[in-house]
Every structure is written in structure tokens, then in C-alpha cells.
Amino acid sequence: MKRIVIVGGGFGGISVMKGLAGSGEFRVTLVDRNNYNFFPPLLYQLATGFLEVANISYPFRKLMRKMRNSRFHMGEVTGVDTQKNLLLLEDGMLPYDVLIFAVGASTNYFGMENVRAHAMPMKTVNDALELKNHLLLQMEEASKITEISQRRKFLNIVVAGGGPTGVEVSGMLADIRHSVFPKDYPEMAALDSEAGIYLVDGTDAVLKPMSQRSQQDTLKNLTDMGIKVKLQVQVKDYDGETVTFSNGETIVAKTLVWAAGVTCPRFSGMPETAYGRGNRLMVDEYNQVKGLENIYAIGDCALQQHETLFPNGHPQLAQPAIQQGSNLAANLKNQESGSKRRPFKYWDKGSMAIIGRHKAVVDLPGNKTHFRGFIAWFMWLFVHLVSLINTRNMITTLFNWTGAYFSKDQALRMIIHPETKKKNN
Amino acid sequence: MKRIVIVGGGFGGISVMKGLAGSGEFRVTLVDRNNYNFFPPLLYQLATGFLEVANISYPFRKLMRKMRNSRFHMGEVTGVDTQKNLLLLEDGMLPYDVLIFAVGASTNYFGMENVRAHAMPMKTVNDALELKNHLLLQMEEASKITEISQRRKFLNIVVAGGGPTGVEVSGMLADIRHSVFPKDYPEMAALDSEAGIYLVDGTDAVLKPMSQRSQQDTLKNLTDMGIKVKLQVQVKDYDGETVTFSNGETIVAKTLVWAAGVTCPRFSGMPETAYGRGNRLMVDEYNQVKGLENIYAIGDCALQQHETLFPNGHPQLAQPAIQQGSNLAANLKNQESGSKRRPFKYWDKGSMAIIGRHKAVVDLPGNKTHFRGFIAWFMWLFVHLVSLINTRNMITTLFNWTGAYFSKDQALRMIIHPETKKKNN
Numbered sequence: 001m002k003r004i005v006i007v008g009g010g011f012g013g014i015s016v017m018k019g020l021a022g023s024g025e026f027r028v029t030l031v032d033r034n035n036y037n038f039f040p041p042l043l044y045q046l047a048t049g050f051l052e053v054a055n056i057s058y059p060f061r062k063l064m065r066k067m068r069n070s071r072f073h074m075g076e077v078t079g080v081d082t083q084k085n086l087l088l089l090e091d092g093m094l095p096y097d098v099l100i101f102a103v104g105a106s107t108n109y110f111g112m113e114n115v116r117a118h119a120m121p122m123k124t125v126n127d128a129l130e131l132k133n134h135l136l137l138q139m140e141e142a143s144k145i146t147e148i149s150q151r152r153k154f155l156n157i158v159v160a161g162g163g164p165t166g167v168e169v170s171g172m173l174a175d176i177r178h179s180v181f182p183k184d185y186p187e188m189a190a191l192d193s194e195a196g197i198y199l200v201d202g203t204d205a206v207l208k209p210m211s212q213r214s215q216q217d218t219l220k221n222l223t224d225m226g227i228k229v230k231l232q233v234q235v236k237d238y239d240g241e242t243v244t245f246s247n248g249e250t251i252v253a254k255t256l257v258w259a260a261g262v263t264c265p266r267f268s269g270m271p272e273t274a275y276g277r278g279n280r281l282m283v284d285e286y287n288q289v290k291g292l293e294n295i296y297a298i299g300d301c302a303l304q305q306h307e308t309l310f311p312n313g314h315p316q317l318a319q320p321a322i323q324q325g326s327n328l329a330a331n332l333k334n335q336e337s338g339s340k341r342r343p344f345k346y347w348d349k350g351s352m353a354i355i356g357r358h359k360a361v362v363d364l365p366g367n368k369t370h371f372r373g374f375i376a377w378f379m380w381l382f383v384h385l386v387s388l389i390n391t392r393n394m395i396t397t398l399f400n401w402t403g404a405y406f407s408k409d410q411a412l413r414m415i416i417h418p419e420t421k422k423k424n425n
Numbered sequence: 426m427k428r429i430v431i432v433g434g435g436f437g438g439i440s441v442m443k444g445l446a447g448s449g450e451f452r453v454t455l456v457d458r459n460n461y462n463f464f465p466p467l468l469y470q471l472a473t474g475f476l477e478v479a480n481i482s483y484p485f486r487k488l489m490r491k492m493r494n495s496r497f498h499m500g501e502v503t504g505v506d507t508q509k510n511l512l513l514l515e516d517g518m519l520p521y522d523v524l525i526f527a528v529g530a531s532t533n534y535f536g537m538e539n540v541r542a543h544a545m546p547m548k549t550v551n552d553a554l555e556l557k558n559h560l561l562l563q564m565e566e567a568s569k570i571t572e573i574s575q576r577r578k579f580l581n582i583v584v585a586g587g588g589p590t591g592v593e594v595s596g597m598l599a600d601i602r603h604s605v606f607p608k609d610y611p612e613m614a615a616l617d618s619e620a621g622i623y624l625v626d627g628t629d630a631v632l633k634p635m636s637q638r639s640q641q642d643t644l645k646n647l648t649d650m651g652i653k654v655k656l657q658v659q660v661k662d663y664d665g666e667t668v669t670f671s672n673g674e675t676i677v678a679k680t681l682v683w684a685a686g687v688t689c690p691r692f693s694g695m696p697e698t699a700y701g702r703g704n705r706l707m708v709d710e711y712n713q714v715k716g717l718e719n720i721y722a723i724g725d726c727a728l729q730q731h732e733t734l735f736p737n738g739h740p741q742l743a744q745p746a747i748q749q750g751s752n753l754a755a756n757l758k759n760q761e762s763g764s765k766r767r768p769f770k771y772w773d774k775g776s777m778a779i780i781g782r783h784k785a786v787v788d789l790p791g792n793k794t795h796f797r798g799f800i801a802w803f804m805w806l807f808v809h810l811v812s813l814i815n816t817r818n819m820i821t822t823l824f825n826w827t828g829a830y831f832s833k834d835q836a837l838r839m840i841i842h843p844e845t846k847k848k849n850n
Contacts, residue, residue, distance in 0.1 A: 034840065035561060035838070035840050036838070036839040036840070052478070052479050053477070054839070057839050058839075061609040061838070062609065062838065065608050065609070071612065072568075073568075073569065074565040075569075092569065125839075125841060129841065140460060143497075144516070144517065183490050184486040184487065184490070186496075396821075396824070399821070413461075414460065414479070414482050414483075414484060414550075415459065415460050415461070416478055416554065
């Protein structure tokens with residue numbers, strides 16, 4: 001029985017695990033630092049208090065109950081011994097016959113240590129909860145200050161990165177400023193005029209990989225919502241109070257949301273030559289890491305360049321990860337049964353981004369068909385709802401969304417902060 | 426306009442605030458270290474993964490939207506200047522005409538610093554989440570160990586304190602061990618036989634303040650569920666791995682849940698003579714702190730001894746706090762309008778505790794009528810459901826309970842751990 005070890009239980013890891021479930025030829029071990037799978041496209045709703053953790057996450061062990069050939073191992077991977085076929089963990093090691101990296105991408109600060117120390121990333125459930133706590137704490141601090149000029153830094157928000165995450169976070173925060181905060185903070189009457197939400201991107205457009213029409217619609221929507229969009233500008237420094245931009249401008253803000261770039265984690269023992277652009281592991285058309293016979297990589301952390309449409313690899317999104325995962329699972333089974341392996345072929349299902357209430361943009365494959373406004377917003381809600389991992393999450397998410405929609409409000413505004421061992425009286 | 430400052434937004438604080446809402450004569454400021462109210466009787470369901478934070482908590486600012494005369498101030502109280510009528514906070518001060526302490530009780534470790542350092546308390550939302558994370562982490566650690574004798578310490582659980590919290594936590598954990606864990610941890614086949622859940626109390630019964638019949642029913646139920654109840658025994662020391670008892674016995678356990686006693690916080694500037702038994706503030710029949718004209722205390726932190734049935738003060742439960750709060754609000758209004766104040770009179774509505782699935786005990790007032798089993802369990806569910814602070818919380822709690830009941834499962838098993846500012850890649 002082949003021992004398959006999958007590192008990372010995101011879209012890619014779960015997809016390959018599901019593909020191998022029930023197969024008597026494999027014993028699958030999933031390794032993850034968390035004990036749950038989560039749905040990254042809705043992280044920004046966690047950060048803004050519209051959804052809660054349980055809506056967008058699910059325990060691995062519950063997911064794996066019916067996969068008799070699968071086991072879960074919670075742990076932090078440190079490296080690989082490719083000679084002895086051992087995955088090295090902080091607290092032990094796991095032998096493997098086949099190793100699959102599905103570790104996703106992590107936040108890239110481009111070497112700016114100050115930004116790393118003070119900005120708020122948006123890649124994990126903990127990131128999103130920390131951002132939510134931080135945003136609410138800034139509001140509480142501001143509410144204690146009567147001098148408007150003194151409280152501006154608590155209210156200003158800079159969002160770096162005009163991709164879907166940046167657009168969605170800034171749009172959602174603008175919605176909340178209009179509809180929720182005036183009711184909650186009567187001591188600060190006209191929040192909109194006091195402070196701004198700034199969305200900053202180094203390129204000449206927001207949602208750069210989408211169609212030009214989507215970019216233009218989004219820019220117009222964001223501007224109409226009062227968001228100050230700054231293009232062709234990059235964040236150069238941040239000390240926790242002042243954001244300094246590449247054009248020399250500065251903005252005083254206690255909140256810098258960092259959605260400006262990703263990289264991939266490196267693991268000791270993997271050959272340097274295996275890593276390509278963006279620290280992604282270079283793989284062939286079967287997702288096999290170049291030069292390593294029994295090690296594969298899928299999803300965000302894999303750089304696969306055989307498809308002419310994607311010379312720089314596939315986009316770091318859910319769909320390539322899911323599709324590579326199921327293709328890899330099929331190929332592993334084919335190999336066992338002596339059938340031919342199929343090279344990966346990406347099926348582009350289009351892309352979408354939500355901007356605010358009744359506002360979204362959708363590009364169907366090939367960027368030929370474009371939707372916007374209410375219809376795009378409804379498509380976005382539907383696609384994201386049915387993509388959730390199980391019925392329970394769908395029902396509770398639908399409940400929270402319906403409540404938030406009709407009340408123009410979000411209920412989940414508790415600042416919660418468990419510590420490892422708190423000393424109290 | 427009189428400035429009323431309420432410290433603490435629990436049952437008592439919210440009750441007095443609601444009583445004063447809309448009154449043009451008062452400007453009410455609620456001070457709390459958290460930005461939300463929560464429902465302590467269901468904390469143990471948070472710790473065991475049956476409910477989530479949003480089910481049992483609610484943001485103060487949302488609660489106060491319709492109370493035009495009320496403001497919220499998030500902050501940590503350090504003391505009082507009773508001469509200048511100033512409440513001192515970590516980051517400032519608040520002037521008051523009337524000050525009301527409704528700070529509740531906190532965990533009492535009886536001076537045992539080792540226990541404080543290593544045991545898990547159960548008084549706050551953060552406590553409950555930390556306990557849940559801790560319990561799940563112990564299971565993950567145990568699952569990596571193949572030697573049964575080596576993993577026992579991760580699986581053993583000692584619960585100190587046979588009051589409602591201790592009974593409910595140990596009952597719930599026993600239920601989970603039977604119905605959930607065998608499915609989730611196939612690598613540990615017979616969990617029940619491997620390790621124990623111990624419930625320890627220094628007195629000669631569990632649920633000491635309830636009727637003898639309730640005590641006996643509870644003890645029988647707990648024992649039937651496999652819980653090892655140790656009476657007339659106290660925890661004397663705990664180093665994080667070994668619990669040492671007053672009779673010299675020891676149990677190896679990485680988890681010691683501490684529900685064995687409460688005390689009340691002291692504040693600098695308050696006269697020493699104002700504090701009575703259990704650090705509670707001694708108050709007269711109008712909840713006025715003895716010797717201080719414009720300072721009141723209600724609920725767990727108040728020691729009111731004028732009622733002959735309660736020579737040692739009222740029980741530290743929700744009902745006395747709620748009733749004292751509304752009585753105090755009425756008296757403050759009476760005072761303004763020149764009417765006579767009413768001395769507090771406690772209306773005992775009985776008491777109840779849940780032990781497990783279909784198991785609970787209920788004593789109606791005067792301990793004369795007693796229910797047990799399914800009917801008591803159903804009464805418990807109903808009373809706790811309708812006591813939740815708003816409709817949203819009732820609906821989501823009912824949803825989670827119904828799901829858990831029919832699936833004999835709890836869905837909320839994610840280990841979530843936001844830190845203030847995490848350094849990641």
C-alpha cells in the first residue's frame with residue numbers, strides 16, 4: 001500500500017484527498033498546521049464581521065470520517081529528506097512513498113520589515129480575525145477622542161493591493177462606514193468626512209487580471225462609494241502610524257491592510273533549482289516537481305508552464321488548485337493500474353469580484369462576456385454559497401447573509417482574543 | 426442631568442442600563458473591558474464546541490442603539506477617586522455623579538500560584554475558547570502517540586468544582602468522548618477505557634446549593650456516564666502534568682478545568698471596610714455601598730444581607746443580578762422624582778443544571794418541586810434559549826442545538842487562535 005502524504009489542506013490538498021478516497025491502494029495522510037479547512041474567498045467577510053469562522057471553515061477530521069484510507073496529522077512542516085523519503089515536522093517525521101505539496105501561498109512583504117511588523121495581512125483565518133479585532137479597537141479608541149484632528153489616524157484605513165481581496169475589503173469597509181457605524185458611534189457624527197479609506201495599487205488599474213470593462217466598472221463603483229483609489233503608487237514604508245508611498249506622499253493611519261503580494265514558503269531539503277518565480281515549485285504537466293520522482297506540487301505553490309495560455313503558470317486561485325488536485329489523484333490511480341497519465345489542462349471558468357451591496361463584476365471565460373451590478377452581485381453570492389464545503393456552512397452563511405442584507409448591518413462585532421494561558425485574578 | 430457610570434455589562438449592568446433607558450434625567454455610560462455582553466450559563470457549550478461566540482454574545486453598541494441617553498466606553502477600570510467622583514481607567518478617567526459596580530466575580534485560585542499558572546478557568550468567553558483549543562490540541566497530540574501509557578496524560582481530564590459549571594463541562598465532555606471522538610480519532614479506538622474524566626469537589630455532594638434529590642440524581646447520572654466523581658477532596662497543587670489532591674492522591678493530566686471558586690476584583694480608592702466575604706462589596710437594601718453615598722454595587726460583586734433567607738448574601742447567579750439591576754434603576758428614578766425607594770426583595774425562580782443528553786435537574790423555588798431526566802432537560806433548554814439577549818442569538822443557538830442533537834455531534838471544532846500581531850512569512 002502506497003503511503004501518500006499531502007502537505008496542506010486547502011483547495012488543492014482536499015481535492016487530491018477526495019480523489020484518492022476509498023482507493024485500497026493508498027494510505028493517505030494529510031498534514032496541516034491547523035485542524036480545519038477554510039474558504040479563502042470569504043476571509044474578507046470574516047474580517048468585516050459579516051460571517052463567522054464556522055461559516056467558512058470545517059474540521060479536517062469531520063471531513064475525513066468517511067475516507068477510511070485517510071488520516072490527519074496536525075503539525076508544522078520544516079523540511080524534507082528526499083533521500084530517505086521522510087517529511088520532517090517540528091515534532092517528528094512522517095515516511096512517504098509519494099509526497100504532495102499543496103501549501104498555498106503566503107503574504108509577501110517584499111523585504112520591507114517595517115511593513116511586516118505593523119501591517120495586517122489577509123491570508124489566514126487568524127489574519128482575518130486579527131484585522132477585525134484591530135479595526136474595532138481603532139473605532140473604540142477614536143470614540144474616546146473628541147478632537148477630530150486627533151482621531152483621524154484611528155479612522156483612516158489604507159488598503160495595499162488592488163486585487164480581489166483589496167477591492168472586497170475596502171468596499172465592505174466603505175459600506176459599513178455608511179450603514180453601520182453612524183448608528184453604533186453616535187459620538188462621531190460624520191465619519192465619512194472625517195477620514196478616508198484608501199486603496200493603493202502599483203499597476204495602472206484595479207483587478208488587473210480581469211477584463212478592462214470589469215476594471216473600469218470597479219474603479220467607478222469604488223470611487224462612487226467614497227474610496228480614494230491611488231494607482232501606480234506603492235507603499236514604501238510604514239511605522240504603524242504613517243504610511244509612506246513611492247511618490248513621497250504620506251497618510252497617517254493606524255491600519256494598513258496588506259493584500260499587495262504573495263510568495264510561497266520554502267522547505268529545507270528541497271533542491272534550490274526546484275523553485276521558480278514567486279518561490280513556486282516548478283512542475284511538469286503531471287504536477288511532478290522537476291528532478292524529483294515522487295514529489296508533486298499543486299495549486300498556488302506550483303509553477304506549471306506547459307500550457308501556452310499560461311506561460312508564467314496558472315493564476316493562484318481556487319480553480320487551478322482544485323483541478324490539479326483531481327487530475328493528480330486520477331494520475332496516481334492510473335499509474336497503479338498501469339494506465340496512461342493525463343497531462344493537466346486548465347478549464348477556465350471565468351473570474352469574479354464583489355465590490356459592495358448590489359455591486360460586483362463577472363468575466364466569463366476568455367473575458368468575452370462581462371456582467372456588472374445587481375446581476376453580477378447575485379451571481380457572485382450564488383457561486384460562493386454553493387462552493388462552501390458542506391451543507392451546514394451553506395445554511396449558516398445564507399442565514400448570516402440574509403440577516404445582514406435586510407438589516408443593512410453585520411452582527412458579528414465582538415472583539416475576541418483568546419490567549420494561550422491568560423493570567424487573571 | 427445626572428451622570429451614571431456603570432462598570433461591567435453583564436446581567437446586572439445591562440439590567441440597570443435598560444431600566445434607565447430613555448429617561449431624560451440620566452446620562453448613562455457603560456464601561457467594560459470587552460465590547461460585548463455574553464451569556465455565562467452557556468460558556469461551557471462554547472468550550473465544548475456546541476455553540477459559537479456569536480450565539481451567546483452581543484455587541485454593546487448594537488444593544489444600546491435605541492438607548493439615546495447611553496454611551497459605551499471600552500476600558501479597564503483601575504480604581505476610583507471617591508472624593509473627586511472620578512472613575513480611573515487604564516487610559517483616562519470618567520467623572521460620575523452615581524457609580525454602579527456590576528463587575529461580577531472572577532476565578533479564585535485560593536492563593537495556589539501553580540494552579541493559576543496551569544489550570545484552565547471558565548469565567549469568560551476567552552477562557553472558554555482557550556479551553557476548547559487546549560482540549561482539541563491534547564487530542565491531536567494524543568493521536569500521534571501509539572503507546573497507550575504515554576498518551577494517557579493527554580486524554581485524562583480533571584474538573585475541579587462540582588457546581589453547575591463543573592457538572593456541565595464534565596457531562597458534555599463525557600458525551601463527546603462517547604459519540605464524537607471515536608468517529609474523529611479512529612487511531613485511538615477505545616478512548617473511554619484509556620483515560621478518565623474526573624470531577625472533584627471539596628464538599629460531600631455535587632451541586633451543593635440544590636436539593637438533595639437533585640444532588641443524588643446528578644451524582645448517579647454522572648457516574649453512569651463514566652465520570653469518576655471524587656467528593657470531599659480538593660486540588661492542592663498542579664504543575665501542568667500532575668494534579669495533587671488533599672488526600673495525597675495524584676492524577677496525571679494535561680488538563681485541569683478550574684471551576685472551584687470565585688472571588689471579586691478590588692479597586693484602588695475603595696475603602697477596605699467596604700469589602701466583605703469573598704471580596705464582595707457590602708451594600709444596604711438599596712444596593713448602596715456601605716459608607717459611600719453615590720456608589721452602588723449589584724450582582725455577584727455585591728453582598729446584601731438584609732433578607733433573612735440570605736444571611737450570607739444572595740447566590741452569585743443571573744437572577745439576583747438582573748433583579749437588583751432593575752430595582753436600582755427604579756430607585757434612581759424614584760429618587761429623582763421624589764418618590765420613596767423600594768428595598769430589594771429577591772424573587773427566587775428556582776435553579777437548574779444540565780448533565781448531558783436528556784439529563785438535567787430542576788428545583789422549583791423552595792426546593793419543593795423537583796424534575797429530572799428528559800423533562801428537566803427540555804425545561805433547561807427552553808429557559809436558556811429564551812434568556813438569550815436577542816432573536817438572532819436565539820435562532821442561531823436553536824440551529825446549532827438542533828444540528829448537534831440529531832447528528833449527536835458538534836460541528837465547531839476549529840482551533841482558532843488570533844494573536845495581536847503575528848509574524849509570518
